[in-house]
Amino acid sequence: MNVGKSSAKSTLIQIVIFLITFALLIFYKKDTIVGMYISGEISKTGMIINAIIFALFFVGMLRIVLVLFRYINEQGVLLQLIEYLKENAQDPVARLQQNSLAVNRYNSIHWLAKQGSPINQEALASSANAYENSRLTLIRFVHSTLILAGVFGTVVSLSMALIGASGLLNSPEGVKEMGTIISGMSSALSSTITAIVCFFVFAYFYLRLNDARIQLLTQVEDMTGMYLIPSVSHTEESLINKVSELTNALNQAAEKLLMVEDRFILAGDTLQQAVNDLHGQISHSGIDDIKDLIRKGFHLSEPEYDTDKSAEQNEPVTGMGQKVDGDNKATDLTT
Known part of the structure; x- marks a missing residue:
């Protein structure tokens, strides 16, 4: 116009x-x-x-x-x-x-x-x-x-x-x-x-x-x-055209949703693979080393299980000392 x-x-x-x-x-x-x-x-x-x-x-x-x-x-x-x-x-x-x-x-x-x-x-x-x-x-x-x-x-x-x-x-x-x-x-x-x-x-x-x-x-x-x-x-032709436009728009939206879904699935698979690889690479000793580093970094005290282990290791030594003292007393009485 x-x-x-x-x-x-x-x-x-x-x-x-x-x-x-x-x-x-x-x-x-x-x-x-x-x-x-x-x-x-x-x-x-x-x-x-x-x-x-x-x-x-x-x-x-x-x-x-x-x-x-x-x-x-x-x-x-x-x-x-x-x-x-x-x-x-x-x-x-x-x-x-x-x-x-x-x-x-x-x-x-x-x-x-x-x-x-x-x-x-x-x-x-x-x-x-x-x-x-x-x-x-x-x-x-x-x-x-x-x-x-x-x-x-x-x-x-x-x-x-x-x-x-x-x-x-x-x-x-x-x-x-x-x-x-x-x-x-x-x-x-x-x-x-x-x-x-x-x-x-x-x-x-x-x-x-x-x-x-x-x-x-x-x-x-x-x-x-x-x-x-x-x-x-709102004639019959205009309604048909509007329905066709709406159908095309819905088809395009559905295609975009499928593309987004595929991307999410691929991202999930990639994330799961990364987690599996990370679990495979980290060993038990590596975790202990990390704990020690964290403990030293934050100046934390030794855990209780380490104290208990030290006590168990010191018990045989104390028993052996008491046995040696008993033997010495017996020798003195005999004499």
């Missing part, structure tokens, strides 16, 4: 360029323009008709500019809403303009989903298109009336010229009537040229406005189909 390019912005730039060019043209050709419209050759009726044509043109152009600014604002809101939808915001329309097309479409979709009603995007698109067409009534009126105003001025000016021609035929002098004929023809020419030029410019910008309107409505429908409807509708 191409929402970055704005036809409304480019149309506004073209209007600015046109206004600058029009101002420069008036500045450099002011004598010719003033002589064409303000000279005495154009009647007051012709000047009034030209003023009406210019007024219609400028009112229509002002309305086009206002609508283009509104379309630019609508596109900005649309872009922000799409960003919030991509970020899965809790309430994406809370900080947006509530009367915009994008927000209204978001509220409509969620209201229909809440009510459990089927979502008819074609009906919503037709409603939005009718709503936008109703806002362009003045512009369509100017577009349809502008060329008719020039035709009306031409007809009125020619009628005045014919009235002067009739007076010329009835008057022997006819100088005054000749001026009326010339004034009527000049008024018809000026009103025709004014209406054609204004209609030519206005028709171009009116078409550009329609392009901007169609682009905006298309972007709203693209946003509806890509982001809004999939988030609230």
Whole structure:
């Protein structure tokens, strides 16, 4: 979906360029323009008709500019809403303009989903298109009336010229009537040229406005189909796709669990082998040496079993001493 390019912005730039060019043209050709419209050759009726044509043109152009600014604002809101939808915001329309097309479409979709009603995007698109067409009534009126105003001025000016021609035929002098004929023809020419030029410019910008309107409505429908409807509708195909995605995710999780289990089994086997090797390498004498080192390191006393062993080793020596003393006493008595 191409929402970055704005036809409304480019149309506004073209209007600015046109206004600058029009101002420069008036500045450099002011004598010719003033002589064409303000000279005495154009009647007051012709000047009034030209003023009406210019007024219609400028009112229509002002309305086009206002609508283009509104379309630019609508596109900005649309872009922000799409960003919030991509970020899965809790309430994406809370900080947006509530009367915009994008927000209204978001509220409509969620209201229909809440009510459990089927979502008819074609009906919503037709409603939005009718709503936008109703806002362009003045512009369509100017577009349809502008060329008719020039035709009306031409007809009125020619009628005045014919009235002067009739007076010329009835008057022997006819100088005054000749001026009326010339004034009527000049008024018809000026009103025709004014209406054609204004209609030519206005028709171009009116078409550009329609392009901007169609682009905006298309972007709203693209946003509806890509982001809004999939988030609230549950068709058979969408459910099948979600089940398939869930199945694939479960299969991947099961494969990862099996890999983790294999790693744990391998780590357990490695740890058991290391323990067995350690038991095989450590002997009883090695354990005694470790005990001695620990005892010396912490300055511990000799264990009780070592004291008992020393006592048992000293008992035979004491008995033998007592026996020797008895033999000596017996020898003394005999003597």
